[in-house]
Amino acid sequence: MARVLAFGAHPDDVEFQCAGTLALLAQRGHEIHIAVMAGGEYGSASLSEYEIRRKRLAENAKSAKIIGARFHYAGGHDGEIQYDSWYRKITYRVLREVDPTIVFTHPPTDYxxxxEEMSRLVRNACFLAPVPNCDSQSAHETTSGVPHLYYWNAMGLVDIFGRPLPLTNVVDISSVMDVKEQMLACHESQREWLRHHHKMDAYIEEMRHNAQAQGQLVGRAAAEGFIQHLGHGYPTNDILAEMLGDLCIRLRE
Ligand SMILES: [Zn+2]
Structure with missing residues (x-):
C-alpha cells in the first residue's frame, strides 16, 4: 500500500482541490496524510489570529478524520509562506515524517x-528530503526516495493569466462527491464567513462548480484535475493512473 501526502498552504486547500481523489485512494486501502503549512490566521474578521488558527486546525483535523487520514500542521503562518531556509526545513520535516510514495500540492502558478511558494517548497522537499546532508541536524530520518509529485489544479481552474493549466490526469470523483462535500463542510468558520459576505453558500457551491467543470473535460459528472511533475530526477510513471485505473483519465501520453 502507498503512503499518500496532500500538502496545502492553508486549511481547506486540500479539500477544495483533491479530497475526492484522497477519498478514492483511502477506499483502496492506501495510507493518507493531509498536511497544512499555515494555520489559516487570516480567515476571520472577528477572531484573533491565535483563536482562528486553533479553530481552523481543529476543523482540518476533523475533515481528515472522515477518510481516516492523519493530519499534520507544519507550523507556518498565512501570508508569510516563502521559499526561505526556515520554511524549507519545516517542509522537509513533514516529508520525512510521512515518507510518501505520492505527493499532491499546489501548481507552480496560482492566484x-x-x-506558489508552497508549490516550490514541496517540489524542493520531494527532491531533497532523501539527501542525508540536507538539513543534517534534523532529528528526522531521510525519506526513502523522491516521491511521485502531482500538482492539483489552480484555484478557479486558471493560471494568473487566465489560461487553463496543462493537466495530465483527470480523476472521476463522482462516486465520492458526498465525502468531498462533508470534508469541506468541516471548515465551518470559512463557510460561515463566506455565507455572511456573499449571502449564499458560496463555499460548497464553488467546489461543486469546479468539480463539474473538470468533469466536463472528460465526460464525467465530477472530477479533479492534476499535472504530474515530469522534470529530471522525479519518477515519471503515472502512479495515479496505476492506482485508480479507469477512474483516472490520462490527457497526455
Ligand atoms: Zn490557500
Missing part, C-alpha cells in the same frame, strides 16, 4: 503567492 495567491502563498500557494
Amino acid at each position: 495567491m503567492v502563498d500557494h
Whole structure:
C-alpha cells in the first residue's frame, strides 16, 4: 500500500482541490496524510489570529478524520509562506515524517503567492528530503526516495493569466462527491464567513462548480484535475493512473 501526502498552504486547500481523489485512494486501502503549512490566521474578521488558527486546525483535523487520514500542521503562518531556509526545513520535516510514495500540492502558478511558494517548497522537499546532508541536524530520518509529485489544479481552474493549466490526469470523483462535500463542510468558520459576505453558500457551491467543470473535460459528472511533475530526477510513471485505473483519465501520453 502507498503512503499518500496532500500538502496545502492553508486549511481547506486540500479539500477544495483533491479530497475526492484522497477519498478514492483511502477506499483502496492506501495510507493518507493531509498536511497544512499555515494555520489559516487570516480567515476571520472577528477572531484573533491565535483563536482562528486553533479553530481552523481543529476543523482540518476533523475533515481528515472522515477518510481516516492523519493530519499534520507544519507550523507556518498565512501570508508569510516563502521559499526561505526556515520554511524549507519545516517542509522537509513533514516529508520525512510521512515518507510518501505520492505527493499532491499546489501548481507552480496560482492566484495567491502563498500557494506558489508552497508549490516550490514541496517540489524542493520531494527532491531533497532523501539527501542525508540536507538539513543534517534534523532529528528526522531521510525519506526513502523522491516521491511521485502531482500538482492539483489552480484555484478557479486558471493560471494568473487566465489560461487553463496543462493537466495530465483527470480523476472521476463522482462516486465520492458526498465525502468531498462533508470534508469541506468541516471548515465551518470559512463557510460561515463566506455565507455572511456573499449571502449564499458560496463555499460548497464553488467546489461543486469546479468539480463539474473538470468533469466536463472528460465526460464525467465530477472530477479533479492534476499535472504530474515530469522534470529530471522525479519518477515519471503515472502512479495515479496505476492506482485508480479507469477512474483516472490520462490527457497526455
Ligand atoms: Zn490557500
